[in-house]
Amino acid sequence: MAHHIVSGCIGCGACKRICPTQAISGEMKTIHIIDSKLCIDCGSCGRVCPKNAVRTEQGDIVFRLKRADWLQPQISQERCYACENCVVACPVGALAMKDETLPLTENYAVLASPETCISCGWCFDNCQFAAITMEVPHASH
Known part of the structure; x- marks a missing residue:
């Protein structure tokens, strides 16, 4: 099971910085990618995403949260x-x-x-x- 990033990603890098397993890659201002082999399904990437561009494996939005x-x-x-x-x-x-x-x-x-x-x-x-x-x-x- 792994989260994934959709086209709404603006490439800010917030998800990449918080990921505890370095499962997220991508350059600034480009859509980032989650490596499903490294993702531990913690959801922290979605909780920091300003564009709600992170989805669960089932396709549900992981909403940003303070x-x-x-x-x-x-x-x-x-x-x-x-x-x-x-x-x-x-x-x-x-x-x-x-x-x-x-x-x-x-x-x-x-x-x-x-x-x-x-x-x-x-x-x-x-x-x-x-x-x-x-x-x-x-x-x-």
Whole structure:
């Protein structure tokens, strides 16, 4: 499964800059291309596209969204078993364990670098303990 870019692309390069796997190629002011072998289907390219020129494999538009409105993982300390599945799954290294010196029974995952989170949901998908929800950050305050 991979996203693709349609003819509305203006070649601004925003998608290319945010892609965590360097799956997007193209020169400025030319239509960019997504390499389906490298695309991890995170959708971050579409969330930054000013022309809504990114489509899912099914052809649905991935709409531009202000970064402040991107979903981010909210991790329940009580439900987290410190398995590190979410940390390993994160393609941008935004998650980490709270403190590696703590015993496993006291440790838990945290969103260590919220500014690098691309809202892909891989942490949520890989959590076996339902300890992660994806929410708009300001909604949780």
